[in-house]
Amino acid sequence: MMKGPEMELKGQVALVTGASRGIGAATAEALAERGIKVTVNYHKSKEAAEKVVANIKAKGGQAITVQADVRDNNQVKKMVESTIRDLGPIDILVLNAGAEVPWKAFRELTYEEFENKVMGELKGFFFPLKAVIPAMIERKKGCIVGISSGLSRHPGFGFSAHTTVKSGVDGLMKSLALELGPYGIRVNTVAPGLTITDATSWLPKERIEGTAQATPLRRVGQPDDIAGAVVMLVSHEAGFITGAYIPVCGGIQMI
Numbered sequence: 465m466m467k468g469p470e471m472e473l474k475g476q477v478a479l480v481t482g483a484s485r486g487i488g489a490a491t492a493e494a495l496a497e498r499g500i501k502v503t504v505n506y507h508k509s510k511e512a513a514e515k516v517v518a519n520i521k522a523k524g525g526q527a528i529t530v531q532a533d534v535r536d537n538n539q540v541k542k543m544v545e546s547t548i549r550d551l552g553p554i555d556i557l558v559l560n561a562g563a564e565v566p567w568k569a570f571r572e573l574t575y576e577e578f579e580n581k582v583m584g585e586l587k588g589f590f591f592p593l594k595a596v597i598p599a600m601i602e603r604k605k606g607c608i609v610g611i612s613s614g615l616s617r618h619p620g621f622g623f624s625a626h627t628t629v630k631s632g633v634d635g636l637m638k639s640l641a642l643e644l645g646p647y648g649i650r651v652n653t654v655a656p657g658l659t660i661t662d663a664t665s666w667l668p669k670e671r672i673e674g675t676a677q678a679t680p681l682r683r684v685g686q687p688d689d690i691a692g693a694v695v696m697l698v699s700h701e702a703g704f705i706t707g708a709y710i711p712v713c714g715g716i717q718m719i
């Protein structure tokens with residue numbers, strides 16, 4: 465039987481950006497398991513997004529796919545309109561889509577690569593936030609989770625652009641927690657450590673193993689680990705948590 469707090473999540477509407485694969489897909493499925501209706505946003509991977517929705521529906525959940533490049537304001541506006549039309553007003557926004565990480569030393573990084581990563585990812589936060597926040601303010605209700613990275617606070621060699629943008633994400637989330645708190649809107653940041661997804665598939669096995677061994681919990685992350693933190697933050701039990709930065713990394717980076 466469904467417990468009280470779960471009932472409070474049931475029927476809410478979530479928009480998860482970049483939910484066709486990896487952390488976003490796991491998050492969409494985890495939210496749907498709590499009875500939340502979910503928009504599975506994708507950019508290029510239509511089939512993968514449809515599979516996420518099929519998985520959700522197979523478990524009795526409700527979800528739709530919406531194609532949109534989150535760096536494009538018009539596409540984002542249409543995505544938000546489709547969500548409201550098909551599922552209802554948006555209660556939960558998970559900003560997960562990230563631009564590809566150019567892994568190279570700063571001295572080899574071009575300005576174009578830097579700008580694509582930094583501005584691409586910030587646009588992917590800015591436009592959905594702009595499209596969703598006004599109705600949240602009006603309804604005096606909302607929960608926003610930004611997916612950052614442990615690298616926002618602990619730089620890694622070759623990740624200067626990633627660390628730059630994720631530090632920006634942390635600052636943006638904290639600023640919004642301050643500005644939107646009076647309207648009953650909570651804004652938090654989840655900072656994954658190394659997590660096994662397509663984005664990390666290029667890493668040598670030894671590096672993954674080395675990270676696991678250096679991690680107090682002796683393993684690297686799986687998408688479900690990150691999804692679990694998002695579920696925790698959107699739950700009723702987290703009702704007094706805002707402006708928080710939650711590392712989900714098995715303890716390799718303690719703050």
Ligand SMILES: NC(=O)c1ccc[n+]([C@@H]2O[C@H](COP(=O)([O-])OP(=O)(O)OC[C@H]3O[C@@H](n4cnc5c(N)ncnc54)[C@H](OP(=O)(O)O)[C@@H]3O)[C@@H](O)[C@H]2O)c1
Pocket residue numbers: 481482483484485486487488505506507508509510532533534535560561562563588611612613614655656657658659660661662663664
């Ligand atoms: N994996 C890690 O170790 C790790 C660690 C720390 C932080 N993170 C962060 O976690 C988030 C998800 O990473 P991941 O590892 O799950 O990545 P992933 O497996 O590569 O998946 C990326 C997802 O983002 C979507 N996406 C990319 N660009 C988009 C755009 N312009 N518009 C809409 N969707 C877009 C992709 O959709 P399509 O396939 O449809 O294009 C895909 O669903 C990112 O913000 C990343 O920085 C990951």
